[in-house]
Amino acid sequence: MGVYDEYEGIQLKIGDCNLDSFRIGDKVPIDDGIYIAYEGAAIVLDGVLITTDLKLFDKWGKMLDPTEFIENRNPVSRVIMEFIENAKDKKSS
Numbered sequence: 001m002g003v004y005d006e007y008e009g010i011q012l013k014i015g016d017c018n019l020d021s022f023r024i025g026d027k028v029p030i031d032d033g034i035y036i037a038y039e040g041a042a043i044v045l046d047g048v049l050i051t052t053d054l055k056l057f058d059k060w061g062k063m064l065d066p067t068e069f070i071e072n073r074n075p076v077s078r079v080i081m082e083f084i085e086n087a088k089d090k091k092s093s
Helices: 066-073 075-092
Strands: 005-007 010-012 033-037 040-045 048-051
Touching: 010 033, 010 040, 033 066, 066 075
Parallel strands: none
Antiparallel strands: 005 010, 033 040, 040 048
């Protein structure tokens, strides 16, 4: 699992994590950007946590689930999903 910092309830494993907890408006030790985690997304601008209340949409207006986004990038999840798909294919043959 490892150590993480918490950004208004969103766990991020970036940089030197010390189990610190940050709130909206706090200066944070990570680069500006949008960070997507299982719990949602955090936006950092000018070194300050500005919001975690963010909904993500694709170009067709469909809301994106951060969990799906992360699972698709996780190599262990990809192997498991591939195994499940192969098992389904063998079962239907």
